[in-house]
């Protein structure tokens with residue numbers, strides 16, 4: 001269960017009450033949520049972002065990389081580096097399996113009945129239709145911080161100094 005205090009912290013981070021939060025996967029050393037895990041179906045609608053980066057300070061740092069065209073540059077690497085592509089596809093598979101495991105039997109049946117099975121069984125990280133696309137760095141970095149198995153997040157971690165909020169920071 002997620003504590004009331006964490007839900008309040010998440011509301012402050014996201015600017016709205018969080019929904020479907022299953023767990024705080026990781027915290028900044030300062031104590032606030034950094035990555036959360038979210039239920040894949042919210043009010044009957046698919047919510048394909050299983051891991052969500054919520055710390056505004058880290059979100060900002062990752063956004064800077066997006067502005068520096070790293071989405072496109074990483075997509076180019078996926079296209080030309082078969083080993084990187086293979087690891088990326090493995091990460092999609094692991095993500096899909098974990099997302100599916102979150103769902104109750106009843107919701108799995110509902111998804112089948114509504115013809116939404118492909119959304120859950122074929123779309124990858126963050127709901128990506130193409131497994132060779134990157135789209136957003138935040139969701140990959142969140143997956144990496146929660147599970148370690150995401151080559152895009154791992155590459156960001158190794159290439160840039162992404163700073164977590166320190167213990168003496170407030171928030």
Ligand SMILES: [Zn+2]
Pocket residue numbers: 028030032033034055056057058164165
């Ligand atoms: Zn933080």
